Amino acid sequence: MDTRPITRSLYVAGLAALFVHGNPALAEGVSAGTLIENTATATYDDGDGPKSVDSNTVTLRVDELLDVTVTSLNSGAVAAVPGDAVLTFELTNQGNGPEAFELVTNPTVTGNDFDVTVDDVAVDTNGNGTYDPGVDEILTAPQTTAVLAADERLTLFVLVTVPTGVTDTQQSTVELTANAVTGTGAPGTTFAGQGVGGGDAIAGTTGASAIATGALQVGITSVDLIKSATIADPFGGTSAVPGSVVTFTITANVAGSGSVDDLIVTDAIPTGTSYTAGTLALDGAPLTDASGDDAGEADAAGISVDLGTVAGGTSRSVTFAVTID
Ligand SMILES: [Ca+2]
Numbered sequence: 001m002d003t004r005p006i007t008r009s010l011y012v013a014g015l016a017a018l019f020v021h022g023n024p025a026l027a028e029g030v031s032a033g034t035l036i037e038n039t040a041t042a043t044y045d046d047g048d049g050p051k052s053v054d055s056n057t058v059t060l061r062v063d064e065l066l067d068v069t070v071t072s073l074n075s076g077a078v079a080a081v082p083g084d085a086v087l088t089f090e091l092t093n094q095g096n097g098p099e100a101f102e103l104v105t106n107p108t109v110t111g112n113d114f115d116v117t118v119d120d121v122a123v124d125t126n127g128n129g130t131y132d133p134g135v136d137e138i139l140t141a142p143q144t145t146a147v148l149a150a151d152e153r154l155t156l157f158v159l160v161t162v163p164t165g166v167t168d169t170q171q172s173t174v175e176l177t178a179n180a181v182t183g184t185g186a187p188g189t190t191f192a193g194q195g196v197g198g199g200d201a202i203a204g205t206t207g208a209s210a211i212a213t214g215a216l217q218v219g220i221t222s223v224d225l226i227k228s229a230t231i232a233d234p235f236g237g238t239s240a241v242p243g244s245v246v247t248f249t250i251t252a253n254v255a256g257s258g259s260v261d262d263l264i265v266t267d268a269i270p271t272g273t274s275y276t277a278g279t280l281a282l283d284g285a286p287l288t289d290a291s292g293d294d295a296g297e298a299d300a301a302g303i304s305v306d307l308g309t310v311a312g313g314t315s316r317s318v319t320f321a322v323t324i325d
């Protein structure tokens with residue numbers, strides 16, 4: 001005979017059905033407007049076979065959280081000279097529902113060495129990360145993005161003009177603020193009925209507002225050319241007479257925090273003299289007279305040396321010799 005006591009077991013199965021309408025894999029969580037339905041089930045054995053019982057179903061609609069982030073996409077300060085410059089930002093709808101954002105720029109930031117003029121805010125319409133005039137859409141006031149889906153990102157360009165009169169290494173920053181069009185406020189601020197599907201919209205941890213700064217640094221680079229000559233006459237002296245060899249030195253001094261591109265030094269062979277073949281040199285190292293094989297070329301008419309890109313603070317010296325006819 002079985003003497004074991006009757007075992008009554010009760011298993012409560014929690015979290016039954018989770019109905020998700022839409023995409024739940026968002027940074028902010030479940031999509032706004034999603035209905036979350038929950039029914040609890042209990043199973044037990046009352047000694048007369050297994051039984052189960054369901055609870056009533058509780059249905060929750062997920063409200064819309066309003067959140068946004070803005071970051072600068074420039075790696076450090078953008079090198080600038082007087083004239084047009086572009087600052088690049090990324091805006092992300094961090095909320096869990098669709099939302100548009102109004103954009104506000106501020107070029108007069110405390111600590112600026114100079115202030116730029118903000119000309120426009122543009123959207124990277126063709127998505128290549130670069131401002132393309134005539135292609136990328138310029139927003140009209142009030143500058144507002146399209147409605148962005150939850151988690152959608154947008155690359156934005158702030159188009160500015162750097163004023164004349166700025167000096168090398170001066171810096172300026174520009175702020176870009178994005179505010180949810182539905183509203184902003186302290187986290188938890190509720191906009192009744194203004195969320196997805198008539199639910200509430202609620203300011204999230206960002207307060208539905210974000211700000212980022214972009215920086216510009218002036219890089220003005222100048223080139224100074226200095227030419228000198230030394231003379232060796234046929235008699236061991238330094239007189240300029242027919243037959244004297246004149247060695248010219250041309251020094252290019254590049255100054256400033258930036259660099260110059262395509263720096264080419266040229267000089268015509270003076271009338272009354274003839275180029276001495278094989279005397280062209282850069283920083284003391286010989287260059288051939290032929291073209292296309294190194295930085296330099298020379299012929300009866302003149303010399304040319306291509307220094308390429310030269311950073312500020314650098315000096316390069318070109319030398320060559322002529323003989324007085
Ligand atoms: Ca919305």
Ligand SMILES: [Ca+2]
Pocket residue numbers: 124125126127128129130131132136
């Ligand atoms: Ca573009």
Ligand SMILES: [Ca+2]
Pocket residue numbers: 287288289290291292293294295296297298
């Ligand atoms: Ca050459």
